[in-house]
Amino acid sequence: MPFKEKAPGVKASKAEHKKHAERFLANEDHKDPKKVNKPEYVDMTDEAKD
Amino acid sequence: MTYRPTFRKQGDGSRCQWTNCGCASQAMASQRGRRGVDPGNSHGWPPTPPEVRNYIGACGGTSLGQGDAASNHLYATDMAVRYGVPWATFQSLIISGRGAILQIRYSVIAPTKYDASPGFTGNHAVYVNERRASDGALLVYDPLADHRRAGIPQGPQWWPASLVKAAAYAYPGTATGCINASFTRDTE
Secondary structure (H helix, E strand, O other): OOOOOOOOOOOOOHHHHHHHHHHHHOOHHHHOHHHHOOOOOOOOOOOOOO | OOOOOOOOOOOOOOOOHHHOHHHHHHHHHHHHHOOOOOOOOOOOOOOOHHHHHHHHOOOOOOOHHHHHHHHHHHHOOOOEEEEEEEHHHHHHHHHHOOOEEEEEEHHHOOOOOOOOOOOOOOEEEEEEEEEOOOOOOEEEEOOOOEOOOOOOOEOOEEEOHHHHHHHHHOOOOOOOOEEEEEEOOOOO
16 A cells, blocks of 8 residues: 655654654555556656757 | 765766766765765775766666665665655655655756756756755755856755656656655665
8 A cells, every 4th residue: 555644744853754754665565666656657767968 | 964975977978978867866875875984895985977887787767776776786875765755755754864866857947047958858867965944945966967068057956845846746657746766774
């Protein structure tokens, strides 16, 4: 299941942000783009111009 | 104070330079992940885009996962590659003490003063180091921002969060309201 927990507000303590971060990073679905992104997603950058 | 890595430009004359946005972003992220401390292995230090590229191999675009593999092998620091990250959670991870390589669509940056590659509108990678509490701006290390000509920005720039968000949302195929990024370890 994609992560649904609401993030702390930007003024919340760093400790709260760290807890939220750890819970999010533990979610397996967000390690797989096929589970959370649209089918056309491609994990690849393009060539820039000089 | 948040550790700030050395800015690395992709246009350094090395092999594959104009497809090295991911390599340059990874070099900066790896330096952040180690807070500038040399792992003391047989590879170079500090991290550089060509070394990351040489590990990845042939020229061409790169993925977040390729950068992560290079970072582990060359610099002994792991990245957390995550897709479909809600914007508020992305900001939370930055505030918590992590840097991030962020995938963006450059067409959103092109019309702004932050454009560092006139005419380029494609998929790009930048490194985000920190958030400024006073206005919410994000310190973005765009590997293209090397001031190689007049009008091209130089080095890290504070981009409005709204611009970063819009450019990340515009990356093709990204889940609505989300971004794709690779996070350093928590260094704070």
